[in-house]
Amino acid sequence: MKNFPTTATHPTGLRSRKVDLEQLTSSDYNKHHHPRGKDMFGRIKPFCEWLKTLKDTNLFLYSRRTLSPPGPECYGMDEFGESFYGLNFASADYLGLSQSESSKQAAIEAAQEYGVNSCGSPLAFGGHKYYYQLVEELKEFWGVDNIMLLSAGWLAGFGAIKGLVKANDHVVMDALDHNCLLEGAKAATKNIYKVKHLCNESMEAKIKELREKYPDEGIFVVTEGLFSMDADTANLVELQKITKKYDAFLMIDSAHDFGCMGPTGKGTWEAQGLTDLSNVLLMAGGSKCLSTNLGFIGCQNPDVIEYLKVHCTAYMFTNAVNPIQCNTALAQLRILKSEYGNQIRNKCIENYNYTKKKLNDLGYKIIGNPCPIMIVYIGNEIICRLVSRLMMDNGVHVNGIEYPVVAENEARLRLNLQPQHSFENMDIFVDTFDKVYKQSVKIFEEALEDFQKKMELKQIEEEKKEQLQHKTDSKL
């Protein structure tokens, strides 16, 4: 890469820092999630203090920024100005198209022709040539007859559920469904049921129970085409059959699998051979594989999309996707359809299989199935924070994921693979991870020992105090 230094300018952090477990575990995220009291600004202070501890010890996982294009290598900086350079497994650019020349050109052309704003909701003169062109080409690519566009995948997920589900309906969700789906369901009805992750048996039991109890109410089942924190998927063909059997409807959020999964990139539903879409609502986004901000909802039933256009508030009451994003998405879509599209989809899976084998051989646990997301399971949150930080110090940038994004004590690394990553890059990842993981466990164990010693001393002090008190009391 040009213009950037080839090593981290500030090899940082933990080498000079010790982990103080007492400080780090003295309070947690959960405790601060629902503060109460009339001082609405004051009551959030304890959370910010907890956050500060993480930041001071250099173990805050988030808010790092890229200072170069988010390619397979990047130059970046953390919140405190400490910069780093190295391999990048943190950018969600699954097909590495964020730098495609044709999309950059498309963005320029659209800006020159239309300017930079859509200047209105799609219902109020915000639609434009590229907007409707994208709708048509998406229909053809996805094999779905009716499509509407929104400004982000989050809005599409939220908006589809909020628009379609009514207060008396019932929403049955996979326990790990994305935040936009849960928020949409919560905004629509109180009747929400979370079912064990990927378990179609539990799904059927819940749907059957609801259908027997509520023969005339709507039942909407919501799942994802690819769960990004676990890299896994339900059996969608079976799930669709279950929903149909009980006159229920199925929504599949394909935010992560659109473009990269299935023989032609339609998503996991294509890969699994789901062909009956008669009771299915599909939703996806552009941020992962089209490398542009976009959301879309599709359905074979035209009435559903017509209805949502005037009942989905995330569509009606917001600016239409602008010409630049629509034309960028069009250029990317044409890549997805090409032979090169097939090649980059395949390369991601090759990278996955290659790396998984190496990590498994070293005894590490990879969860999920081959896809552009690789989940390296760690468990302990502090070790995960240490690993993520030390990886960065060693020139490999990867996101650590912890509670509340995943369950407590189920922390993990989430690698976003790009087709531009070479096997040599993957070797560097594996070697660095192996070295850094061992180092992190050692730091953690030392911290634990210190912590236990401190606790023992504290207990001895308390016992002494009690004895003293006892003596004083008996003298009196």
Ligand SMILES: Cc1ncc(COP(=O)(O)O)c(C=O)c1O
């Ligand atoms: C399942 C799921 N749906 C929707 C979204 C939101 O997508 P977007 O980034 O396009 O808003 C995400 C984000 O990654 C997601 O994981």
